[in-house]
Structure formats: structure tokens, C-alpha cells
Amino acid sequence: MIDPDGYRPNVGIVLAREDGRLFWARRIHHDGWQFPQGGMATDETPVEAMYRELREETGLRPEHVTIRAETPGWLRYRLPNKYLRRASKPLCLGQKQVWFLLQLTASEEHLDLEAHGSPEFDAFKWVDYWYPAHNVVHFKRRVYRRALRFFEPHIEPEPTPTSRTGSAG
Numbered sequence: 001m002i003d004p005d006g007y008r009p010n011v012g013i014v015l016a017r018e019d020g021r022l023f024w025a026r027r028i029h030h031d032g033w034q035f036p037q038g039g040m041a042t043d044e045t046p047v048e049a050m051y052r053e054l055r056e057e058t059g060l061r062p063e064h065v066t067i068r069a070e071t072p073g074w075l076r077y078r079l080p081n082k083y084l085r086r087a088s089k090p091l092c093l094g095q096k097q098v099w100f101l102l103q104l105t106a107s108e109e110h111l112d113l114e115a116h117g118s119p120e121f122d123a124f125k126w127v128d129y130w131y132p133a134h135n136v137v138h139f140k141r142r143v144y145r146r147a148l149r150f151f152e153p154h155i156e157p158e159p160t161p162t163s164r165t166g167s168a169g
Contacts, residue, residue: 001042006093007076011050012037014101014147015058015065017126020155023058023104024132025113025121034136035144036121037097046070046098054102057120059112065102069154075099077143099147101154129155 002008013036015023026033038053040046047067054060078094085092113121129152133144 001040002090002092003096006091007074007096008092008094009040009074010037010095010097011040011046011053012075012097012099012143012147013050013054013057014099014151015054015060015104016068016101016155017104017108020129021126022129022132023111023124024127024135025057025124028119028122032137033132034140035132037095046100050098050100056116057113059115060104060106060110064104064106064110066105067100068103069101069151071097071099071147071150073098075143075146077140080139097143099150101151 015036017023023035024033025036036053036057038049038057040049044052047070051062054062054065074096075098076094076096079092111124113119113124130148133141133148136144
């Protein structure tokens with residue numbers, strides 16, 4: 001489904017651990033890393049699409065996560081000309097996405113990149129909060145920065161070590 005402006009409706013997922021680190025996954029057969037994301041079916045709400053994509057791409061179910069925040073409205077990115085499929089009608093110029101910040105509430109053992117018949121990722125790691133904004137493919141960086149800026153107040157800060165000093169006595 002492509003909207004009248006040439007954008008495909010999509011959801012993006014920022015999955016955070018308790019320590020504030022984010023799930024970062026490598027696309028299968030590529031060296032590109034990204035957050036889970038995927039297109040919306042015409043009969044799906046953004047929340048329904050998010051839970052479907054979460055299950056397909058990570059193996060996680062609704063009971064394994066808590067929604068911490070959702071972007072208000074669409075964030076858009078345009079595809080570079082070399083990625084446009086000009087033979088497809090209507091022509092898809094890019095994606096418009098509703099982003100979700102999810103808190104992982106279950107054990108990481110529930111992560112299963114092969115939960116779906118056609119895995120989209122072949123590896124994952126947990127990264128510092130701003131790492132994805134600097135390391136995703138260039139044409140998605142602006143959207144990643146916008147989503148992460150919006151979600152930053154909703155992330156639990158990492159505990160800072162306290163310094164203990166003994167008292168002389």
C-alpha cells in the first residue's frame with residue numbers, strides 16, 4: 001500500500017533493555033544494521049502492525065514487552081534514487097513510519113530471529129542509545145534521530161556507580 005504522496009505506511013520499533021541499551025539487528029544477507037520495522041497492512045492499526053512485526057522479526061510477543069512511547073504522527077524518509085523500483089506502480093518514494101519505544105520485560109531467551117518462516121535478521125547486539133542514529137544507512141539517519149530524541153525522556157537512565165569512601169576512625 002502506497003499513499004497518494006508515494007510513501008509506504010510502516011512501523012518502527014526501538015526495543016530497550018532495562019539498562020537502556022537498544023536492540024540492533026543485522027539484515028540477513030546484508031551488512032546493514034537497523035531497528036526492526038515493517039509495512040502495515042491496509043486493515044491494521046499501527047499497534048497491531050508493530051506487534052506483528054515484533055513477533056516476525058524478533059520472536060517476542062506482547063507479553064514480553066511494554067509500550068513506553070509512540071511517536072505522534074508519521075516520520076518520513078525518502079529512498080535514494082538508486083533504490084527506487086521504477087517498474088512498480090504506484091512508485092514508492094519512501095516510508096512514513098509510526099515509531100514505538102518498547103521496554104523488554106521478559107528474559108532475552110525469548111528473542112528468536114528465526115521465529116518467522118523468512119527471517120529478516122541474522123544477528124543482533126545491544127548498543128548504546130545514540131549508536132543507531134550514527135550507524136544506520138545514511139538515508140534513515142534523520143528519522144532515527146527524530147525518533148530517538150522523542151523517546152529519550154522515556155528511557156530509564158543507566159544507574160551510575162556510587163562512590164563509597166570509608167571513614168577514618
